Amino acid sequence: MADRPRRHGDHAVKDIPAQPQSREDFEARLRAIGAERYHDRHPFHARLHGGDCTPDEVRAWVINRWMYQSRIPMKDAAFMSRVEDPALRRRWRKRIEDHDGNVDEGGGIRRWLALARAVGLDPDFVASGRGIMPATRFAVEAYLRFVRDMPLLDAVAASLTELFAPQIHAQRIEGLLAHYDFADDTSLAYFRKRLTEAPEDVAFGLDYVLTHADTLEKQNAAAAALIFKTNVLWAQLDALWHGYVEGNIPPGAWRPGEGML
Numbered sequence: 167m168a169d170r171p172r173r174h175g176d177h178a179v180k181d182i183p184a185q186p187q188s189r190e191d192f193e194a195r196l197r198a199i200g201a202e203r204y205h206d207r208h209p210f211h212a213r214l215h216g217g218d219c220t221p222d223e224v225r226a227w228v229i230n231r232w233m234y235q236s237r238i239p240m241k242d243a244a245f246m247s248r249v250e251d252p253a254l255r256r257r258w259r260k261r262i263e264d265h266d267g268n269v270d271e272g273g274g275i276r277r278w279l280a281l282a283r284a285v286g287l288d289p290d291f292v293a294s295g296r297g298i299m300p301a302t303r304f305a306v307e308a309y310l311r312f313v314r315d316m317p318l319l320d321a322v323a324a325s326l327t328e329l330f331a332p333q334i335h336a337q338r339i340e341g342l343l344a345h346y347d348f349a350d351d352t353s354l355a356y357f358r359k360r361l362t363e364a365p366e367d368v369a370f371g372l373d374y375v376l377t378h379a380d381t382l383e384k385q386n387a388a389a390a391a392l393i394f395k396t397n398v399l400w401a402q403l404d405a406l407w408h409g410y411v412e413g414n415i416p417p418g419a420w421r422p423g424e425g426m427l
Contacts, residue, residue, distance in 0.1 A: 186382045193376055195385075196323075196392055200330040203396035206337070208403040210411070215337050217345025221285070222422040224346070226410040228282050229420050230302045230402060232292050235278045235356075237306050239265045244314040245321050257370055264363045274363075277356035284353030288425050297420030301405035309398045316391065323375045323388035324395040328368045335360050 187195065205211065213219050214227065239262045246262075249255050267273025279289040291297075313321045335357040342349040351358075379385045409415045 184382045186380060186385055189376050192379065192385050193372070195389060196326060196372075196375070197329065199389060199392050199396065200327065203393060203400070204327065204330040204334070205396065205399040205403055206330065206334040208400060208407075210403040210407050211334070211337075213411070215341030215345075217341065223406075223410050224348075225285050225287055225422070226420060227406055228278075228285055228287060229292055229297055229425075230299055230406060232278060232282070233295065233298045233302050233306045234399075234402065235265070236275060236293070236295075237310055239275070241310055241313045244310065245318070248314075248318065261367060264367075274356055274359065277359060281353050281356060283427065284348040284350070286348075286426055288427050291425030297418075297424060299405050299409055299419040300416055302402050305398045305401045305405075309395065312391070312394060317387070319375065319378050319384060320387055320391040322371050323379075323391040325371050326368075326375065326392050327395050327399060328364050329372065331364055332361055 186192070210227075214224070219227070242258060242261045242265075246255050246258050249258065263273065265274040267276060279293060282289050282292040309324070312324060316324075339354055339357050342354060375388050379388045409419060415421060
């Protein structure tokens with residue numbers, strides 16, 4: 167016989183809701199997402215870090231990654247515009263400063279354009295956004311909409327791909343220095359700087375998510391947000407591989423020889 171609902175007086179007793187994971191187990195769940203889904207596992211990065219990319223494949227990566235790099239401070243500004251807590255805005259503001267910098271120094275965006283120059287591209291061409299692949303543009307704009315429209319907890323959780331970034335930056339520095347003539351302290355300054363900038367952001371973002379995801383529903387939403395962000399990063403590399411490794415460059419995307427110094 168099927169179990170009947172338990173009753174208290176004339177009312178069915180509601181099922182006891184599932185309990186949230188412990189802080190430690192939830193953190194382990196988030197880290198497992200990165201271990202399985204972060205884009206350091208993509209074959210394009212193995213090709214890049216192993217020295218197997220052609221110069222034009224490297225340039226295509228620099229041009230298309232610019233779309234993502236340039237939108238990071240815009241993403242963070244969109245996030246801050248929704249935050250009512252001044253303390254949270256103050257903590258988050260650092261992320262914009264890291265990428266925009268000041269008038270004289272620039273920041274992460276200017277360091278990325280130094281990489282563009284090092285690989286033979288006109289930084290003004292790269293900064294114009296001309297030649298961005300359609301799939302890259304769609305993926306990055308989807309991330310901007312996500313941060314703008316979804317609950318703040320989900321938006322912060324999506325940023326937790328930073329948990330896994332230091333390893334890929336270290337691998338990238340080592341691989342590029344070993345295999346490419348353009349690689350030096352100036353061209354790789356973006357990645358070296360992120361090794362010291364990112365840890366504070368990671369620690370704050372992780373603590374925020376672990377603290378505010380206090381129900382199983384919120385934990386599931388935060389985990390889904392992190393998966394979404396890994397998909398955004400992975401999709402960009404899928405597009406690069408299809409377009410420039412396999413030679414299926416879509417209409418409007420950068421073609422070798424364009425925008426060179």
